[in-house]
Amino acid sequence: MLGLAAALAAIGQPDSTAHLSDYIRPFIGTHGEGSMYPGPAAPFGMIQPGPDSNGKQFSGYDHEDPMIHGFSMTHLSGTGWWDLGDFLFMPGTGEPKYDPGTDTQPRSGYQSAISHNDESASAGYYKVKLQDYDTWVELTASDRAAILRITFPESQQAWILTDLKHVLHWNIVWSHIRVEDNATVTGYHLENGWAKERHLYFAARYSRPFDDYRIINDGKPVVYGGERFRSQSETEGVAIRFQSQAEAAGANLRFLAKYKTSKDEVIQVKIALSAVSAENALKNLDAEIPDWDFDRVRNETRHKWDRELSKIQIDGTQEEKETFYTAMYHAFLAPNLYQDVTGEYRGFDQNIHQAVGFTNYTIFSLWDTFRAEHPLLALFQAERDADMINTMLAHYDQSVDHMLPIWTLQANETWCMIGYHAVSVIVDGYFKGVKGFDARHAYNAIKTTAMNPRYDGLPDYDRLGWVPDDKETESVSKTLEYAYDDWCIAQMAKALGKEEDYAHFLKRAGSYSNIFDPSVGFMRGKDSNGHWRTPFDPHGHKDCTEGNSWQYTWYVPQDMPGLITLFGGNDKFSRKLDELFTFGKPENKEEDAANGVIGEYWHGNEPSHQIIYSYCYAGQPWKAQARLRGIVKDFYGNKPTSLTGNDDCGQMSAWYIFTALGFYPVCPGSDYYVIGSPALPRAVMTLSNGHKLTMEAENLSGANLYVQSMTLNGKPWNSVFLPYREISRGGSIVFKMGPQPDKNWGSDSRLNQNSTP
């Protein structure tokens, strides 16, 4: 009832949330490890127009780079590897250049200097002055289309270049371009990149017909003519093709629209994408931006962000709001829409499919996002999470390997990272009220994936109870993450009445214990004969994925009591955990913040993300509270450098959102969250089901970071575990905070022996 009343109240007050998007700071994470892009995008949008600088940042843009090369239409959100950067548009004046230029000789190419004084970014908007060309560019985006609003100086030679060769880091193997009419261009390119075969189309309409245009192939203008059958003899510096002047194909194409401009003349280019066809790109464009109203598009996208951000309304300082709402912005940028307005999308089998009953998405960085990003979506974006799950099931149906996605990128499987964490996403969704997918279909996909006889050591793992380090790389990480995923499978098997499967996967979920070596107190590589990795170095990276045994040893979210028992109980466990933060070197806040590390703890990468919450399972939640608030304070913020690790499609930000709200999904698929230490005085959350959940942290301050007590819906709550069932219909969480640990609250280890109190 409370939830409903609150929801109705919210409906009556739309204006109160109208400007939450003003807190978005797109430059957060655009220098250093964050790997974010500053360009505009709609929530979960298909297009992300934005500036690309020297290409060394995975996202394309580095806030410290004094030059930009232009504005490409797609960007990965915080990933640790390059791709996208499709279809770069760059306006300019003077003699046109067709190559971007080099770092040492930037003026040899079309790139331009910029100044942060002449640059701004906000929700759905980016603006910059290209100093070399005295030209302003503004960008906005709808779901599948973008507008570039260009303000030129007076020029006899103004131009807008489209570089079809440009992508971030990788190679274009083919492209084509068609000048459909004197103000419309369509194009295509095929990239062999992180995605091994990525087909993408664009359509662009120009607000003013070109005075003239040219296509450039391998640096030379394409002219009508050539060879014996065409009109024109070969000319110096001219590329002769068996093709017309209005279209060309090749691996190295550019298009140049040419104008004479008057002072402050505005020319707009609107651009849409499609992975299906140029025809669909045009449909996407004309459906979403039928007019030339830049401000309408900008305002509509800003309003979409207002709506998304209003799902969590917080109290806090300006900096806290900028940090928090930008974290929400990051969390809701990806996965990305990957479907045309017609409902068609390019499937993992490279066929064109019609999405029936769901909307298709892409960019599943699952090794990262199963941890907190997808649990966040399940809680606040259940409808989209269902679409994403249905996308994963379509992927499974289309997969010749009969696998759910591992890390998908626009109709491609990159096979990046380890585990089969789509399982976690699906099972967490299944238990968290994410509706709209077929549970039996999903379970078949999950089980088939987890039993794949060819995937990363699975048969050995299934037979031995661990991934043997003599047969498989990263065997410790794989064993641990498989065991967690298997626990998820067991839960769903049980719910579906599949007792045999339940027993099988629950047994596999216990595999972690097979690689814990009590003699060293670490998870440790083991070969197929049962011999430990020797010599053993817990700092070594040999058996772990982007980490080491110091970081991975804690990864038993499905059975923390079991892990603690292996250590010999809460005290021994906690002492070892203390060492994690001090091992090797004393804490140095400044240096730690720059590198995202504290001792061996490395917040900058996902294997550490649940570790601090481990204290809560061991009866010492106050240690978690102190550490969490330290990280919230030191490793997040509102500056370009504020993200100390790759945002990884929202995971780094989702960690912050949960943690700042006071609880975290340590074990997705379970029915509980683990309570940490809230970092905000108040938050009103509108859950996916419309119910309102309020969190209040009384007496909160920088010093008052310890939980003294808590009530849940008015009743005292003395457990560190927050059951989903207790909050799923909304309600109220009230913390009382203080400057010293209250070692009674949340410390009863008996309450911790089961997953929920």
Add this chain to the structure above:
Amino acid sequence: MLGLAAALAAIGQPDSTAHLSDYIRPFIGTHGEGSMYPGPAAPFGMIQPGPDSNGKQFSGYDHEDPMIHGFSMTHLSGTGWWDLGDFLFMPGTGEPKYDPGTDTQPRSGYQSAISHNDESASAGYYKVKLQDYDTWVELTASDRAAILRITFPESQQAWILTDLKHVLHWNIVWSHIRVEDNATVTGYHLENGWAKERHLYFAARYSRPFDDYRIINDGKPVVYGGERFRSQSETEGVAIRFQSQAEAAGANLRFLAKYKTSKDEVIQVKIALSAVSAENALKNLDAEIPDWDFDRVRNETRHKWDRELSKIQIDGTQEEKETFYTAMYHAFLAPNLYQDVTGEYRGFDQNIHQAVGFTNYTIFSLWDTFRAEHPLLALFQAERDADMINTMLAHYDQSVDHMLPIWTLQANETWCMIGYHAVSVIVDGYFKGVKGFDARHAYNAIKTTAMNPRYDGLPDYDRLGWVPDDKETESVSKTLEYAYDDWCIAQMAKALGKEEDYAHFLKRAGSYSNIFDPSVGFMRGKDSNGHWRTPFDPHGHKDCTEGNSWQYTWYVPQDMPGLITLFGGNDKFSRKLDELFTFGKPENKEEDAANGVIGEYWHGNEPSHQIIYSYCYAGQPWKAQARLRGIVKDFYGNKPTSLTGNDDCGQMSAWYIFTALGFYPVCPGSDYYVIGSPALPRAVMTLSNGHKLTMEAENLSGANLYVQSMTLNGKPWNSVFLPYREISRGGSIVFKMGPQPDKNWGSDSRLNQNSTP
């Protein structure tokens, strides 16, 4: 009435035509200039599976080559340039090889020796023994799908290789392959060839599941695993990819299905194509060949040929029937179906279109086929000709250059050759009862094409009355061919009541006279100031397309009386024409037959094709009669070497068909044919409209090659012109032949001053 009765009679006698396809000799034209392929194909089919030898022949196969590389799925029919040869399948035994091998070291690769003793080809069927592997391969094809029936020896290592890199002469820029299940594979490649961007998919089903399989990338097996995130460490000689073992993408892929076979074990592979998607390739496959009945497919295709060939039932010797029916076979191989069973096709804009109200075709070698091939289709295949015209109109709609096709190859314009002869095809169809296309749409396309301001010197031509040789290559040929096409446009403009257009294009149709230089008696290059090409060499190729002034000077089909007047009358004209055949060297039948030439006359290429009929316009038809029968006898036949020029998608064969029947479409778009000398004693033609036209040549023999008299529907006919309107409802043509010219018949020049008597 006669026509109807004859049609009914034919319906009652299906068996009488059941085996006309037995006369088809697919090896005709497979060595020398013919450029034909011997593999099976359905009439106008989308797939042409067949053997490829060393790749020096444009069609892929040379009858003199002792080795073949395998069996690719597509082949161009008699063109003078390479392309296609998609998706080569090659079975074998022993250690598999992944490259074809070289001419000097054939055994370094997978190619195999063959012997003509172990090779046969007939309608819808090809069979050969691969000597190196003691393996027999049989092929058959439906419209879009093929079956390979392979008979293996006993082998521990039998295999079937699919080479996705193989195409004829050109380059694959990208490909992918997916092992859909243990007996199904789909694949894709993108070629940059004569067609600049050609996307093609295949689907293959194997009658027996593979014992094992592998994908080979850059010569190395693709194994599951690689880098840090996948299962297997790098191994010697193994290609590691970020991809599974069951799919791969790259520019150099092969697929190998592996078997242990027993003696004489038959394994079949059925393969279908699609330019749209792998999904559609599977649909095409399963729709057309749902079973494994090789003989059913073969018989159905043979029956299709029986039906097509039955449209002209001739009397003649075995050799004449083999020659004639194989000419019909050649004439009905191309253009090719280019549309899936779903109705979808890849358009010239590379979008996927649904064909509404027509069937889409490709391979329009229009500079060749407008002459006799399309007139033959208009007369005997009007429904398909209408589909082809609608395909051309769709191409026009999709063309950013607003042009009808020039020479199209699978969704690509090659821009090969000159002129805008789609105009001729459309106008001839319009006047010859080809129904089912929108005449006004067609006329708009025609006029827009002919007025294109960028195409091959058209503005100068329109302004000056000739294509100036200082601004444009091949100016003489272009002027002449434009003028003919313009005459076609004028006729259609007149029929549609467009008087202004009629006058404009009729004026342009007279442009030929501007480049006739009476001082030399030749068509001659002229520059934009009106100065003749100096020095002038009528043997020179500078201003002509694949020819010279000796050959091009006669090309005024739209106004032969006007041309004759320029020469100073019939006698001067005829004497000059006589010189064509003797100029430079005396006739040498043997040498002429090998080279397809007589003096300066070159039957091997299209510019000469109408020349001999010019005698008919000058009152000396007996000279034409002698020359025509000489060519029918010496330049055609039933041997691999029998075609002395490229068949050019049926044009060379269509010339033979018309000529052997006694008349030829010298001026497509006009309402008449020109009567030559029949080479067959009797032919019963079923026209597109169902009416029957009978041709009888009484007293015909090798020596009796001169027309003594003729009746048309029982009435004496003393003109060399045969009006379409007189035969369009069927009827009877009876020639009386004799050993000496009857210089009265057909010689009244007054009858020749207009296009019809």
